[in-house]
Structures are given as structure tokens and as C-alpha cells.
Amino acid sequence: MTAVLAVHDLHVAIGERGRAANVLRGASLEVGAGEVRGLVGESGAGKSMLGRAVLGLLPANAVIGGGTILFEGRDLLAMPEPERRGLLGRRIALIPQDPITSLNPVKRVGAQIAVTLRHHLALSKRAALERATELLAEVAIREPRRVLELYPHEISGGMRQRVLIAMAFACDPGLVIADEPTTALDVTVQRQVLQLVERLRQRHGAAVLFITHDLGVVAKICRTMTVLHAGRVLEEGETADVLARPRHPYTRALLAATPRADRPAEALRPVPPALIESLWSEAHRLDRLDVAGRA
Amino acid sequence: MRWGEIIRRLVLIPPTLFGVCVIVFVLLRVVPGDPIAMMIPPGASPADIDRLRAFYGLDQSILQQFITWLGQALTGNFGRSISLHQNVFELVLARLPATLELSLLATLIATALGVMVALTGVYVRGRRLEWAIDGGIGVFLAIPDFLWALILLLLFGVLIPLLPISGRIDPQLDVAFRTNFYLVESLLTGRLDVALALLQHMILPAVALALPFAALVARLLKASLAEAEDQDYAQIARARGFSRPAILWREVFPNALIPTVALGGVQVTLLLGGTVLVERIFSYEGIGNMAIDAVINRDFPLIQGLILTFAVLFIALNLAVDLLVRLLDPRLRHG
Ligand SMILES: Nc1ncnc2c1ncn2[C@@H]1O[C@H](COP(=O)(O)OP(=O)(O)O)[C@@H](O)[C@H]1O
Numbered sequence: 001m002t003a004v005l006a007v008h009d010l011h012v013a014i015g016e017r018g019r020a021a022n023v024l025r026g027a028s029l030e031v032g033a034g035e036v037r038g039l040v041g042e043s044g045a046g047k048s049m050l051g052r053a054v055l056g057l058l059p060a061n062a063v064i065g066g067g068t069i070l071f072e073g074r075d076l077l078a079m080p081e082p083e084r085r086g087l088l089g090r091r092i093a094l095i096p097q098d099p100i101t102s103l104n105p106v107k108r109v110g111a112q113i114a115v116t117l118r119h120h121l122a123l124s125k126r127a128a129l130e131r132a133t134e135l136l137a138e139v140a141i142r143e144p145r146r147v148l149e150l151y152p153h154e155i156s157g158g159m160r161q162r163v164l165i166a167m168a169f170a171c172d173p174g175l176v177i178a179d180e181p182t183t184a185l186d187v188t189v190q191r192q193v194l195q196l197v198e199r200l201r202q203r204h205g206a207a208v209l210f211i212t213h214d215l216g217v218v219a220k221i222c223r224t225m226t227v228l229h230a231g232r233v234l235e236e237g238e239t240a241d242v243l244a245r246p247r248h249p250y251t252r253a254l255l256a257a258t259p260r261a262d263r264p265a266e267a268l269r270p271v272p273p274a275l276i277e278s279l280w281s282e283a284h285r286l287d288r289l290d291v292a293g294r295a
Numbered sequence: 296m297r298w299g300e301i302i303r304r305l306v307l308i309p310p311t312l313f314g315v316c317v318i319v320f321v322l323l324r325v326v327p328g329d330p331i332a333m334m335i336p337p338g339a340s341p342a343d344i345d346r347l348r349a350f351y352g353l354d355q356s357i358l359q360q361f362i363t364w365l366g367q368a369l370t371g372n373f374g375r376s377i378s379l380h381q382n383v384f385e386l387v388l389a390r391l392p393a394t395l396e397l398s399l400l401a402t403l404i405a406t407a408l409g410v411m412v413a414l415t416g417v418y419v420r421g422r423r424l425e426w427a428i429d430g431g432i433g434v435f436l437a438i439p440d441f442l443w444a445l446i447l448l449l450l451f452g453v454l455i456p457l458l459p460i461s462g463r464i465d466p467q468l469d470v471a472f473r474t475n476f477y478l479v480e481s482l483l484t485g486r487l488d489v490a491l492a493l494l495q496h497m498i499l500p501a502v503a504l505a506l507p508f509a510a511l512v513a514r515l516l517k518a519s520l521a522e523a524e525d526q527d528y529a530q531i532a533r534a535r536g537f538s539r540p541a542i543l544w545r546e547v548f549p550n551a552l553i554p555t556v557a558l559g560g561v562q563v564t565l566l567l568g569g570t571v572l573v574e575r576i577f578s579y580e581g582i583g584n585m586a587i588d589a590v591i592n593r594d595f596p597l598i599q600g601l602i603l604t605f606a607v608l609f610i611a612l613n614l615a616v617d618l619l620v621r622l623l624d625p626r627l628r629h630g
């Protein structure tokens with residue numbers, strides 16, 4: 001099975017030359033067709049940067065130092081800009097983290113969904129709004145026709161996130177990158193949102209790269225997972241395996257910091273960078289073994 | 296802004312205008328300068344002077360004069376111009392359309408220029424061209440409208456005489472207008488040759504008024520555009536495959552417009568104030584030009600009428616800006 005997304009040895013630095021911070025240091029991961037892969041790691045690990053690199057959303061002062069990002073076999077970093085723009089929003093979509101700031105405050109919900117549909121699928125205005133109505137119904141929004149007419153500030157945070165999910169799946173993408181889509185929501189809404197992502201993913205046949213620092217969420221919806229730390233992949237595999245037998249102390253620390261029903265959470269003890277560095281070579285070896293094993 | 300706020304503003308209008316009247320009325324009479332002295336022929340007897348003074352009510356106390364004036368003003372009678380011997384209200388009404396048309400044209404030019412410069416400036420953000428644009432905006436902000444008027448007059452009126460430099464319309468152009476909104480009327484009635492002749496007269500003063508205001512619009516809008524482009528919704532639009540120009544125009548511009556109108560809209564008052572000198576320089580027959588003559592002649596009733604007119608215009612403009620902001624920002628509309 002060829003991967004929908006294959007990030008290989010990606011290096012990204014942010015900042016002025018000389019004082020650049022290496023936020024990704026040779027990160028690699030693959031997402032197969034229809035797969036839901038969790039990308040976990042503590043805050044600052046570089047998870048969002050990896051997602052942004054795929055989506056072409058790196059900050060202006062970021063420099064890609066090397067690596068490839070293959071989407072359906074084609075290198076996003078090497079292809080001409082217009083070709084990449086043709087993929088973004090149509091074949092590759094994003095579910096953003098913050099539903100409050102991610103919708104345009106002066107445009108109606110319907111217009112915001114329709115503009116992407118019209119752009120990529122060349123639908124008429126009528127057809128686009130018709131399709132937008134269906135999409136809203138799909139994310140369990142009641143009275144979708146009425147909601148199309150509303151402005152973002154007139155609907156709740158949970159509803160906004162559902163609108164954003166609907167927008168992500170609007171053009172039947174092959175890959176959806178969800179960057180902590182539940183972090184800003186309260187627990188009950190979180191659960192609904194996770195269910196929705198799962199339902200739409202199945203219906204539209206998309207693969208999902210699910211970025212989160214919440215291992216509980218990963219355990220619930222991701223079949224595979226990748227652990228990122230300080231810009232590098234420490235560990236990856238089937239979620240069940242990784243969570244049952246974490247090979248890397250960092251993963252163990254992450255696990256211990258995750259609250260579970262059967263025991264209280266421990267604070268995430270910082271792993272000394274030196275230890276990580278020494279374990280890195282080990283993890284990298286395992287990484288390669290894994291990749292080799294799958295190939 | 297809620298409706299209650301709008302009502303509060305409306306309620307505040309009469310006291311504001313009253314305050315303006317009091318200040319102008321008192322200042323005019325305290326500052327040296329005597330309208331009668333300006334109009335009497337040399338060698339008039341003191342008795343003649345006194346009679347004239349009494350005729351215009353200037354022999355009474357300031358308070359008495361004010362009460363008389365206010366009582367008449369409330370019935371729509373703003374007195375007679377001392378220098379022009381006509382009803383002040385009719386004089387101002389006849390000249391006001393000329394100034395309104397000029398200010399409107401200047402505002403349109405300034406907005407178009409400002410928007411283009413701001414969009415270009417934000418598009419080249421972080422590049423060296425941005426510095427040049429910011430510097431240019433600074434220069435245009437620093438040169439006042441009347442200086443532009445002189446520069447343009449010398450450039451296109453004298454050096455390369457392309458355009459008329461005086462008046463509102465050619466005297467030999469014999470056309471009758473039903474209203475004093477010459478430009479609007481000629482456009483509406485399809486007399487394009489007349490409209491063109493009018494525009495040729497208006498373009499230099501309008502550009503002079505527009506340039507500093509365009510720089511202001513450009514500076515405000517460019518800052519707002521830059522801020523809005525950094526917001527999540529604009530960034531995410533990139534991940535939906537939209538090009539940067541499309542995002543700037545469709546997603547960013549409607550948002551950046553709100554603070555720009557809120558802050559820059561009221562600055563149109565500066566442009567209106569600028570008409571006084573610029574109309575003078577181009578002998579354009581608006582109320583600004585009229586105001587200078589009125590001051591030279593110490594024409595108290597006319598000055599009072601004109602300043603009251605400017606005050607009403609400023610208040611109307613402020614209200615219009617508030618309404619426009621509400622129209623642009625759905626978050627305020629449903630407040
Ligand atoms: N705009 C930015 N400028 C400079 N550094 C940044 C910027 N955004 C993120 N970083 C840095 O990049 C690193 C990775 O960030 P990020 O990918 O957002 O982490 P996370 O795993 O929490 O999503 C962090 O060390 C962060 O400080």
C-alpha cells in the first residue's frame with residue numbers, strides 16, 4: 001500500500017540566520033490511505049510545524065532545510081506553486097485548532113464554505129450553497145439552511161468547530177490534518193467532535209493525521225501513532241502496541257502524564273535533553289527497522 | 296455600537312451646536328475687527344457709523360445680540376450678510392453643493408489611491424519595496440493640502456498648462472442648472488461634456504485635498520491589513536489553496552476596512568477643513584472660499600452661518616461613519 005502522505009527527513013528552522021531554532025530535525029512519518037495516525041508529543045515538540053509544512057503554512061521566517069513531503073507520490077516541496085494550490089483545500093485539508101479565530105468574522109458561514117467549493121470544484125453559487133447545506137447536515141447541524149445565513153459570532157464554539165470540520169471534508173480530500181481540533185473545546189463537545197471526525201473520515205474515505213498531546217484521544221481514534229520530541233520522531237507503530245509497550249522513556253513519561261480512569265495523572269516529568277539525545281540514535285535505529293519491516 | 300449609543304449621539308447634537316454658536320459668537324465680537332469699519336466709505340461721519348451699527352444690532356450687548364440671533368436662527372433665519380447684502384441661509388445653501396461635490400470627489404480619489412497603496416504595501420511586506428512605500432506615505436502625510444494646491448497649480452496650471460486653475464466652470468460655457476450640484480446633475484442628466492468641463496476644474500483642487508488624506512488612508516489600512524493577514528482565518532485560507540492576492544482581497548480587506556473606516560472616516564473632517572484654503576487658491580466658489588471673504592470683511596452673520604454649517608457637516612460625518620462601521624461589522628450589527 002502506498003502512503004497518502006510520506007514525510008521524509010524533514011528539517012525546518014525558524015528565525016534569523018545564525019539564531020535559527022531547528023524545530024524539525026529530520027522528522028519522518030507516513031500516513032496510509034484511510035489511516036488515522038496520531039501525532040503526539042508535548043507542547044513545542046514541532047507537531048504543528050510538521051502539519052504546517054505539509055499545508056504550506058510555515059511562518060514567513062521559517063526555512064525548510066531539507067527533506068521531502070510526498071503526497072500521493074508527488075513532492076509538495078518540489079512542485080510548482082499553482083499545482084500545490086490545486087491540491088490544498090481539495091486533496092489536503094486542515095481542521096484547525098481554534099474554532100474561534102479560524103472563521104472569518106465578517107463573512108457568513110455559508111459563504112465561507114461555498115468559496116472553497118466554488119474555487120476547487122467550479123460549482124455555481126447555488127450549487128455550492130446546496131452542497132454546503134448537505135455538509136452542515138452531515139456534521140449534525142440542525143437547521144443547516146438557517147446556519148448558512150449566520151455569522152461566526154452567532155454560533156457556539158462547538159458549532160464553529162463542526163463548520164470547520166465540514167469545510168475540511170467539503171472537497172473529499174485524501175488527507176485531513178487535524179491540529180489539536182478538540183483542545184479548545186470542553187469535554188462533552190470534544191467527544192462529539194471526535195465522533196464526527198471519525199464518521200466523516202469513513203464516509204469520505206480520507207486519511208487523517210491527528211495532532212494532539214492527548215494520548216487518551218489517540219487511544220480512542222488512531223490506529224497508528226507517531227511520537228515526536230524536539231523535532232524528531234522517537235517512536236511509532238500501532239497505537240495499541242506503543243501504548244502497551246512503550247519502547248522509549250519519553251513515551252513512558254508521556255503516558256504517565258496522561259490521566260486514566262484507573263490511576264491519577266503524574267505531572268509530565270521533563271526528560272533531560274541529554275538523555276533524549278543519547279536515546280535518539282537508538283530510536284532512530286528502531287525507526288528505520290520499522291520502516292524496513294513495513295516495506 | 297448599539298442603538299442606545301446612536302440615540303445618545305443624536306441627543307447630544309443640539310447642545311454641541313449650541314456650544315459652537317456661543318463660542319463663535321463671543322470670539323467674533325471679542326477679537327479686534329469691526330464689520331462697520333470695513334464697509335463705510337472714507338469720511339463717513341460718526342453719526343452715520345452709529346446708525347449703521349444700530350442697523351445691524353451691533354450697539355447692543357453681546358448677550359442681547361446672541362439672544363436675538365438665536366431666536367431668529369431657531370426659526371431658520373440666520374440674518375443678512377453684511378458684505379453681500381443677502382440672506383445668509385440662501386447664500387450658504389447656494390455655495391454648499393460646490394464644496395460637497397469637491398470634498399466627495401477628493402474623498403473618492405483619496406480612498407481609491409489609499410486602498411491601492413495599502414494593498415500593494417502589504418503585498419510586498421518584508422521586502423525592500425515596503426520601506427519605499429512606507430517612506431512615500433510619510434512624505435505625503437507631511438505635506439499639507441494647501442501646499443499640494445500651490446504645487447499642482449504651478450505644475451499643471453502654469454508650467455504645463457493642461458488644466459484650468461480657477462473657478463468651478465468656464466464662464467463662456469452657457470449652461471443652466473436646476474440645482475447647485477452641477478456635477479451630480481450633469482452626470483444624472485447625461486450631459487457628459489458639461490461633467491467633463493466641471494471635472495477639469497475640480498481635479499486639481501480635489502487631488503490637492505486628496506493626497507494627504509490618501510496617505511492617511513494608506514497608513515491606517517496597511518497596518519490593519521497586516522494585522523488581519525496574520526489572523527488564523529487568513530492563514531488557513533492559504534491552506535485551502537487560495538492565492539495571496541485573492542486572500543488579501545476577499546478575506547483580509549473586508550476585516551481591515553472596519554478599523555480603517557472607524558479611525559479614518561472622521562478624518563474626512565480634516566479634508567473638509569482643507570477646502571477653505573484650497574478653494575481659495577483655485578478660486579473655487581464653495582463655502583470654504585466664501586468663509587475667507589467673510590472673515591476678511593468681518594461679516595459676522597455670514598461667518599456664524601458658515602461655521603454652523605461646518606459644525607453640522609462634521610456631526611453628520613461622524614454619524615455616517617458610525618453607521619458605516621456598523622454596516623461593515625456584523626458583530627456590531629447584532630449587538
Ligand atoms: N512563529 C514562530 N516563530 C518562532 N518559533 C516558533 C514559531 N512557532 C513555533 N515556534 C517554535 O517551534 C517549535 C515547535 O512548535 P510547534 O510545532 O508549534 O509545537 P507543537 O508540538 O506544540 O505544535 C517550538 O519550540 C516553538 O517555540
Ligand SMILES: [Mg+2]
Pocket residue numbers: 047048049180
Ligand atoms: Mg501545536
